Amino acid sequence: MDSVLTQLAGFGAAFANLASDPATYVYLVASVFLGIVFGALPGLTATLAVTILTGFFGNKIPLEQSLIALIGAYVGAIYGGSYPSILLNIPGTAASAATAMDGHPLARQGKGGEALGLTTTASFIGTIFGTIFLLLFVWLLLAISRNITSPEKCLLALFGVLLSGTLMSEDLALKGWISGLIGLSMAMVGLDPILSETRFTFGWSYLMSGFQVVPVLMGAFAIPQIVDGMRATLLAPEPPPVGRITPSLREIGRRLPTIGRSGVIGTGIGALPGVGEDVAGWVSYGVGKAASREGHLFGKGSRDGLISAEAANNAAIGGALIPLLVLGIPGSPPAAALLGALKINNVIPGPTIDPGLILHIVAILVMASLTMMLMGLLTARVFILVLRIPRTVFLPIVLVLTTIGSFSVGGGINDLYLMLGVGAVATLMGIMHYPIAPLVIGVILGGLFDETFRRTLLVSDGDLSVFVTRPGACILLVLNVALILSQVGIVKRGFGRLMGRSA
Amino acid sequence: MRRQLITAAALAAFATAGTASAQDYPFRDITTVVVWGAGGGTDSINRMIMAEMEKFLPVGISVTNVTGGVAGSNGMVHVMNQADDGYTLVGLSESNVTAAVQGGWDQRFDFWHPFIVGGSPDLISVPASSEYQTLQDLIDAAKASPGEVLAAASGAGSIHHLNLLALENGTGAEFRFIPYGGSAPSQEAALAGEVVAVVTSLAEQAPLIEGGELRPLAMLVPGSAEIAGTTVPSAFDMFDGLDKYLPLSQSIGFAVHASAPDNVKAVLTEAFEQAMAADAVTSWAADNYYVLSGLSGPAASEVFSTLESTFAWTLYELDATEVDPSTLGIEKP
Numbered sequence: 001m002d003s004v005l006t007q008l009a010g011f012g013a014a015f016a017n018l019a020s021d022p023a024t025y026v027y028l029v030a031s032v033f034l035g036i037v038f039g040a041l042p043g044l045t046a047t048l049a050v051t052i053l054t055g056f057f058g059n060k061i062p063l064e065q066s067l068i069a070l071i072g073a074y075v076g077a078i079y080g081g082s083y084p085s086i087l088l089n090i091p092g093t094a095a096s097a098a099t100a101m102d103g104h105p106l107a108r109q110g111k112g113g114e115a116l117g118l119t120t121t122a123s124f125i126g127t128i129f130g131t132i133f134l135l136l137f138v139w140l141l142l143a144i145s146r147n148i149t150s151p152e153k154c155l156l157a158l159f160g161v162l163l164s165g166t167l168m169s170e171d172l173a174l175k176g177w178i179s180g181l182i183g184l185s186m187a188m189v190g191l192d193p194i195l196s197e198t199r200f201t202f203g204w205s206y207l208m209s210g211f212q213v214v215p216v217l218m219g220a221f222a223i224p225q226i227v228d229g230m231r232a233t234l235l236a237p238e239p240p241p242v243g244r245i246t247p248s249l250r251e252i253g254r255r256l257p258t259i260g261r262s263g264v265i266g267t268g269i270g271a272l273p274g275v276g277e278d279v280a281g282w283v284s285y286g287v288g289k290a291a292s293r294e295g296h297l298f299g300k301g302s303r304d305g306l307i308s309a310e311a312a313n314n315a316a317i318g319g320a321l322i323p324l325l326v327l328g329i330p331g332s333p334p335a336a337a338l339l340g341a342l343k344i345n346n347v348i349p350g351p352t353i354d355p356g357l358i359l360h361i362v363a364i365l366v367m368a369s370l371t372m373m374l375m376g377l378l379t380a381r382v383f384i385l386v387l388r389i390p391r392t393v394f395l396p397i398v399l400v401l402t403t404i405g406s407f408s409v410g411g412g413i414n415d416l417y418l419m420l421g422v423g424a425v426a427t428l429m430g431i432m433h434y435p436i437a438p439l440v441i442g443v444i445l446g447g448l449f450d451e452t453f454r455r456t457l458l459v460s461d462g463d464l465s466v467f468v469t470r471p472g473a474c475i476l477l478v479l480n481v482a483l484i485l486s487q488v489g490i491v492k493r494g495f496g497r498l499m500g501r502s503a
Numbered sequence: 504m505r506r507q508l509i510t511a512a513a514l515a516a517f518a519t520a521g522t523a524s525a526q527d528y529p530f531r532d533i534t535t536v537v538v539w540g541a542g543g544g545t546d547s548i549n550r551m552i553m554a555e556m557e558k559f560l561p562v563g564i565s566v567t568n569v570t571g572g573v574a575g576s577n578g579m580v581h582v583m584n585q586a587d588d589g590y591t592l593v594g595l596s597e598s599n600v601t602a603a604v605q606g607g608w609d610q611r612f613d614f615w616h617p618f619i620v621g622g623s624p625d626l627i628s629v630p631a632s633s634e635y636q637t638l639q640d641l642i643d644a645a646k647a648s649p650g651e652v653l654a655a656a657s658g659a660g661s662i663h664h665l666n667l668l669a670l671e672n673g674t675g676a677e678f679r680f681i682p683y684g685g686s687a688p689s690q691e692a693a694l695a696g697e698v699v700a701v702v703t704s705l706a707e708q709a710p711l712i713e714g715g716e717l718r719p720l721a722m723l724v725p726g727s728a729e730i731a732g733t734t735v736p737s738a739f740d741m742f743d744g745l746d747k748y749l750p751l752s753q754s755i756g757f758a759v760h761a762s763a764p765d766n767v768k769a770v771l772t773e774a775f776e777q778a779m780a781a782d783a784v785t786s787w788a789a790d791n792y793y794v795l796s797g798l799s800g801p802a803a804s805e806v807f808s809t810l811e812s813t814f815a816w817t818l819y820e821l822d823a824t825e826v827d828p829s830t831l832g833i834e835k836p
Contacts, residue, residue: 051568146691146694146695147695147696148695149692149695149696149697150692150697191573193658193682193684194659194682195659195682195823196605196658196659196660196823197823198606198825205572205573205576205606205607208572208573208606208607209571209572209573209577212571336540340540340543340546340547343547348709348710348791349710353710451684455681455682455683458679458681459653459681459697459698
């Protein structure tokens with residue numbers, strides 16, 4: 001208990017120190033704004049924002065100050081991704097793919113302003129919940145994340161794909177799983193992660209590095225949206241009204257349990273090495289659907305659904321920083337870029353890191369979230385104006401931006417062909433009512449699944465029983481099986497009858 | 504701002520002296536393209552040395568990353584396609600020498616004129632909770648049950664993997680090699696108990712050794728090392744015949760096109776040598792357990808040529824190459 005109090009006292013001191021330095025605000029405002037812009041532009045990711053700033057500041061300004069800028073950009077970018085998700089149904093970053101599920105229906109109902117205001121506030125409160133959780137349980141989280149080995153990571157990746165498949169489907173969960181499996185198989189292209197053998201490359205060197213996530217993300221979400229938007233404009237030229245942005249205190253109070261739950265889930269998922277904001281949003285959304293009273297409304301514009309996804313992906317930032325600072329293992333891709341910034345400044349994260357620096361970073365995180373909320377409530381008014389731009393003007397601009405985003409990963413012109421190819425497939429899948437997000441999640445998590453599954457077998461010498469004998473793996477395996485069975489008709493009916501009888 | 508001031512000052516100097524022509528290298532900012540991701544060893548070292556070299560050049564140097572491809576081939580191809588005027592440099596490491604045999608590009612490594620900053624020596628360690636106290640214990644266990652003791656290192660054909668192979672060849676022990684995407688995940692696996700031992704560099708293991716998480720068993724270089732108040736013995740003193748296979752040293756640095764003009768190479772070499780002697784670099788290296796090299800030009804090419812042939816033929820024997828090294832003219836080591 002003592003250690004908890006020392007932690008909180010230390011945090012208070014670090015926070016006061018930070019808040020009393022005027023330079024803090026200069027860095028915060030600039031970097032959070034930059035982050036929001038990066039997040040909001042389709043294809044430009046949080047990782048890119050942090051990497052660019054690392055290059056810009058490098059070792060040219062003191063570490064304490066460059067950290068403010070880097071974390072500010074990280075927080076801003078993860079949050080900024082929610083704008084295009086809600087307003088356009090095009091996730092700005094993979095982390096906010098789940099946000100689009102309920103955010104966009106709300107925008108279509110003319111509650112776009114409210115949706116933006118709600119995510120902004122929820123992201124902030126979620127981060128605060130996550131931070132408190134982090135300060136109290138950092139050692140517990142660390143113990144858990146250190147015992148996560150290949151079998152657990154493998155099942156977690158599979159769970160992420162199955163979960164998004166189940167949640168995204170309008171009619172049959174099977175369609176979502178098919179989409180997820182297409183994504184998984186796309187992730188198999190390229191050099192295999194274990195033996196560096198080439199797979200499905202047909203002798204073409206571009207395919208050796210595999211399908212990059214950003215062009216796939218842009219192709220899958222932006223292209224069908226643009227095609228749809230161009231067709232629908234003729235039918236519905238009326239832009240939806242904006243509505244109120246700042247949410248009422250009563251509304252926030254009512255959503256507090258959801259915000260708190262999502263914050264804690266996000267922090268926990270973020271703390272697992274190699275699994276970051278992208279998965280946090282989906283898992284929290286899935287838990288929310290089961291736990292929330294309005295679970296049946298998820299996907300149709302539920303405010304709880306929106307909060308579940310968005311509060312969790314912001315809270316995951318705090319979580320991702322835990323293994324980075326205490327073990328030197330980044331919990332997510334932007335955290336890996338942050339690791340670079342620390343190393344350049346001769347700070348080596350790990351067990352020997354100065355505990356004061358950890359508290360300083362947590363204090364920056366809280367300040368950055370606060371800045372994000374204040375700026376978010378202001379910038380939302382500007383961003384929401386895009387809904388007033390005629391789609392015939394706006395969608396071509398989006399197409400240009402997504403093209404730039406896809407090109408920015410560095411694979412050259414081939415990445416643009418990939419984006420168009422995936423876009424064509426995604427458009428057709430959309431017409432047949434196959435959800436597209438599981439495909440993207442499959443591509444993102446497929447590499448992790450493939451690598452960890454094969455490494456599990458390598459370590460166990462081909463023995464599959466490790467998936468049952470390790471307690472963590474066993475729990476995850478049961479969750480996976482339960483998720484599949486819950487969608488099989490006969491089990492569903494049997495369960496329903498059982499519930500009916502006992503009630 | 505500082506950079507612009509220096510540039511302006513330099514321009515003013517040129518104008519008043521009236522002797523230097525506008526064509527003098529370097530006239531505009533230099534870009535260094537690192538072929539590995541931000542945060543890795545190659546990236547950190549390049550950003551550090553470029554910041555130092557900037558001080559000895561009249562222009563600024565910006566560092567960017569172009570990653571992906573095979574063994575960093577995306578970045579190398581990108582720089583290859585830029586003009587060979589010395590305004591685009593490539594930041595690379597010993598791991599890039601396999602790009603050709605793995606089918607990433609079709610050039611030998613002598614396409615570059617390299618500068619080697621240095622590298623960190625490899626060592627083999629076990630988690631602090633391990634039953635193995637010395638390298639001898641570990642080797643005995645591996646000999647007692649060949650292929651049963653799990654050893655982690657980053658990807659097949661990486662420097663750490665080659666060091667593990669050399670240790671096996673030199674001691675007659677047989678481990679089961681479990682590849683990981685990089686050094687950090689392989690160390691993470693050792694901490695989580697997924698593997699018994701891990702081979703990575705001292706720089707990468709240092710925080711974990713100092714934090715009491717990993718127990719260092721032996722250095723895979725001729726000399727011992729001091730860390731966290733203890734001496735890590737050299738494996739060379741325990742096993743005869745290791746020197747036939749080791750040491751294989753990490754070589755991180757940067758390069759310019761070999762076809763670049765001589766005056767460009769001379770200017771870069773001078774700035775490089777001044778930077779290598781700077782306090783900031785030597786203290787950075789000491790703090791981070793790096794051994795500085797400072798080789799450039801033909802001497803550095805020689806190092807890379809040896810690495811290229813060792814890596815290429817080891818991979819060929821592992822059946823992990825796309826292209827037969829002999830067709831590229833890479834001689835057997």
